[in-house]
Amino acid sequence: MEIAILVPCYNEELTIGNVIDDFKRELPNAKIYVYDNNSSDRTSEVAREHGAIVRFEPRQGKGNVVRSMFRDIEADYYVMVDGDDTYPAEFVHEILAPVQKGEANLVIGDRLSNGTYFDENKRQFHGFGNNLVKGLINKLYKSNITDIMTGYRGFDRLFVKSMPVTSPGFEIETEMSIHALDNRFLIKEVPIDYRDRPEGSESKLNTVSDGIKVLKMIFTLFKDYKPMLFFSVWAALFLVLGLAVGAPVIMEYVQTSFINKVPSAILAVGFVLLSMLSLACGLILDTVAGTHRKNYELQLNRISERSERG
Ligand SMILES: Nc1nc2c(ncn2[C@@H]2O[C@H](COP(=O)(O)OP(=O)(O)O)[C@@H](O)[C@H]2O)c(=O)[nH]1
Ligand SMILES: [Mg+2]
Structure with missing residues (x-):
């Protein structure tokens, strides 16, 4: 059974080596794919030195990268994780277990239940935006998802090969969650720990402009799906x-x-x-x-x- 670790990356030279080493240690047989999205730093060199399969995506944005990953990569089980070393690799077994047992098509690594996210993430309004989006989606779909926008996820092949990725950017996480809910995929949440980016490593996400894109995505999908x-x-x-x-x-x-x-x-x-x-x-x-x-x-x-x- 082949496992693929998917790491979308944009300027993550500081952390990508760690991420690859950690996942190699946890899952020595998995293939690690790093998709470099026009990084201006040494992300792709570092990733290659640490033994990842490196590919390039010229269209900027995490959604564009995920679209190419889902299309190109063949495996039985998939794990997606950020290249910024904020999600601990030790949890990968818990993320994978439900998809491997056939209990879930989509596993969500939930940063919020363990409480580490609130201690670690110092960004204002992030929590507010997360709660707004979470409330909207859970109301619309009568669901109970805690962390809609996490970057740590597990998928089975069916989900990956049937997910229509239309988001170019950070809306991709929301799009995935809504798509899974709307099509009654089996979803399972696994509480994970979260740690903040190390000194010198910058988040690429803008709370306000990316937040507006997420709300637009919810609006559009609401109109299309219901x-x-x-x-x-x-x-x-x-x-x-x-x-x-x-x-x-x-x-x-x-x-x-x-x-x-x-x-x-x-x-x-x-x-x-x-x-x-x-x-x-x-x-x-x-x-x-x-x-x-x-x-x-x-x-x-x-x-x-x-x-x-x-
Ligand atoms: N491929 C690609 N990846 C991106 C882009 N922007 C961010 N990422 C990656 O997406 C992941 C999450 O981004 P991040 O800035 O950590 O968002 P945050 O975790 O919400 O603060 C990281 O691995 C980034 O390298 C982009 O434009 N293209
Ligand atoms: Mg991150």
Whole structure:
């Protein structure tokens, strides 16, 4: 059974050697793939010296790298980890166990439950953004995931080969979590320890701009995956506005058999029409999403057949 360790890297010369050595020690037979994303430092040289398989990805962004990794790399089980030496390699066995036993398609290395993340990560608003995203997703999917955006994950082959990666950047983690939830993949969370980057090593993530991209991703996926719910919200909003503006007009008509509030009447009709239009969009897109879901299920069957034969 082949195991692949995937390490997306952008300027991680300080830490990548450690990461490779640690994973080599824990899993001597695994193949370690480092995808270097236009680093201006010696990331790829260091990675090669430490015995990783180094490849280059010219399109900038973690999502772009993950897309290429998932497409190129053949293995039975996969582990993805940051190149910044913040996730301890010792936990790799716990990350892999559920996928190897067939208990999970996706394993999430949860930094938050053990409490080390809050002690170690000194960045303001990071916690706020994490909580916002977590709350949104768990509400929408009635799920209970603790750490949506962790970079330490385990996958089985089916998940890797069927995950449509559309995020170019750091939204990839959120996209993966939502995709897994929406398609009812088996998800398991494993609490892990977290340590901050060593002195001199800089995070590539910008809390505000990358946070906005993550929220946009949630919004888009919500519209695409749950169009009926998404457009029902708009329909309800416009209906309430229509009734608020239109009720006095109807009252007036009932009492006097005349309508003097003509502008209100026109506005109310406009709002109600918008409401109906939203509902119609929801109904149509619901069928589209349903068809897509069926096709996706068939594709999953084909991928798992091929994996079993290969
Ligand atoms: N390939 C690639 N990897 C990136 C890019 N930006 C960040 N990474 C890698 O993604 C991982 C997570 O990034 P990091 O800055 O540690 O984010 P944080 O853990 O949320 O602070 C690290 O291994 C980075 O080297 C990028 O543009 N391309
Ligand atoms: Mg990191």
